[in-house]
Amino acid sequence: MVAVRIIPCLDVKNGKVVKGVQFENLRIAGDPVENASYYCKEGADEIVFLDISATIEGRKTMVEVVKKVADVVFIPFTVGGGISTIKDIEDLLSNGADKVSINTSAVRNPKIIEEGAKRFGSQCIVVAIDGKKIDKDKWEVYIESGKTPTGLDVIEWAKKVEDLGAGEILLTSIDRDGTQEGYDIELTKKVSESVNIPVIASGGAGKLEHLYEAIVEGKASAILLASLLHFRILTIQEIKNYLKSKGIEVRKSE
Amino acid sequence: MVGIVKYNVGNIYSVISAIRYLGKEVILIENLRVLNKIKFLILPGVGHFASGMKYLEETDLRNEIKKWIEKGMPFLGICLGFQLLFEWSEEGNKEGLGILKGKVIKFKDKNLKVPHMGWNRVKILKRENFFENIQDNSYFYFAHSYYVKTNKSLIIGETEYGINFPSVISKENIVGVQFHPEKSGKIGLLFLKNLLEGKWLQ
16 A cells, blocks of 8 residues: 655745744744755655745745755655746746645636646646634635635535646645644544545644544545654654554655 | 657656766657667656647657667656556547557546555566665555556566556566656665666666
8 A cells, every 4th residue: 555655844935944833933944955855865755845925925936946956856846835827837847846736826716726737637736725614514715825714615625626636635724733733633534535635634743643643533645744843853764663653554764 | 878758748857857866868859860869768757648648649759769669779668658658548548659568547446545646565576687676565656546457477566556556567678667766765766777777678
């Protein structure tokens, strides 16, 4: 069977890796290329770069960084943030990104998912969904780095992006992001059971048990981690050893 | 010099960058005139079967690739580039290059997430030279929704995802892999190095 993926997420602003608590309060934590190489060596299964300022400031994503990363990192990586046209997708993929992650633009113009999947294949179109709990068993889709409510229901939107051709869903709980209180398991499980494409769980991990819950109870195919790794609270090796001891299939670090 | 076929599919840069990392020169094959400069041809690709094949037909790369293989020159097909070697795909209901017998069909198990995305093990059925220093059941990176159904005799390695499907095939001068060696870390680079060194051809 396919191994559960551990994916470090490098939030990038102005070429530097940062991580905000609940999308605010940014902290500098290093160079993207160095970070990516480090995580690759440490046993990361993929890497995600999210240009968190891109959508708000209308800034274009970091094609040059992508190219530099692709020259030294030989594991898959995804780039998100500010992608709004097919041309944006093409620029990133042709410079070495394996996948693009689309969030705000997917909501505003769902056709980008369909066209992107048709042109480049579903496997490189990740739709990022930021969900906020609004009621029991009900989550609303937020866009623009979690600032703007859309009125869309997360579960319905997840099904729709699958129909449109998305190959994966990167699901973030806005309520949990940066809190280290654990993933929103209910949300993860609901989305994962509603679609047939892989779901990457994100937002809220604070300890090893949280990851196990997201995989076993939340049925996530992959785990996205940021501050927990960036500030060395846990290492990928520790995570994989733990998951393996719990009977979950992980790829051995090289 | 290694030739990489440039066509309308995603992420060719990763293949270029991996080959360069291994110290080999790379040339992109967009037209047919440069084929005499190269020693090894790679058909990479992530993307849609029918649209990839259509492009190869329109540019006549189809015939050049066939000729290259018929001449006995070393060839590697990666992911979609591997699937295109076969007769037909369900993806777009389209005929492929038809160099190898077999067809490409979709994963249909309702309990499985599709695409098959991530790191999975390759069980080595025949220890060819290109597996030198690579352990059985090593992890490689996969990203695909369709798999190849072909004769047992061609299958060198297989991978389990609901069913066992061929993840490595080989016939004479042809190697095809369903995974992405250029994205499979150190093991993937070692696999590519072994292939380019060409011991398996002797």
